[in-house]
Amino acid sequence: DAKTTQPNSMESNEEEPVHLPCNHSTISGTDYIHWYRQLPSQGPEYVIHGLTSNVNNRMASLAIAEDRKSSTLILHRATLRDAAVYYCILRDGISSGSARQLTFGSGTQLTVLP
């Protein structure tokens, strides 16, 4: 499985944008980039996913490099509630069965300062 690399931790000020990077240099052509986050004492929560084009939803934006070897999750205006561990995960979009599972790395611990 292609792996991802994320910084262990990042800090942001409240109400400022946050850019969370993820490197995935061995990504394959059929791998989708998924982001989940885990708030304290909760299960992981889906944030966003994409293949090649940048994606936006109500929670965040996903910017994908042209060569797809890296991506950035963008929180446009961080709140205290966004403090969580953010996981960048590659998932094959074609294979069935075992590809449905998620393989979590260690993620990025985001601290939001008031």
Added chain:
Amino acid sequence: DAGVIQSPRHEVTEMGQEVTLRCKPISGHDYLFWYRQTMMRGLELLIYFNNNVPIDDSGMPEDRFSAKMPNASFSTLKIQPSEPRDSAVYFCASTQGTENQPQHFGDGTRLSIL
């Protein structure tokens, strides 16, 4: 909509006792996953089901662990006998099998084996 429901939220028991964790997936989801999270190993997949059938149990640590899914709305993860090293947070997740549907996680069961 009701999310994935896990019970109990917390369980404290003595070594050697049988532990049963329960999960109700989201209605209509045909995949169910059991994960375990510890500080040392992070989030690990234990087993997953498709249409109530176990597909991959390679993550189950040993024979003391077993999982069942008697119907589409209920699954159990059992540990017998329990050991202190089984202490962890256990998460259940469900998803629809169509391409790139997100996994929805429960709030987990925090298990402490004394």
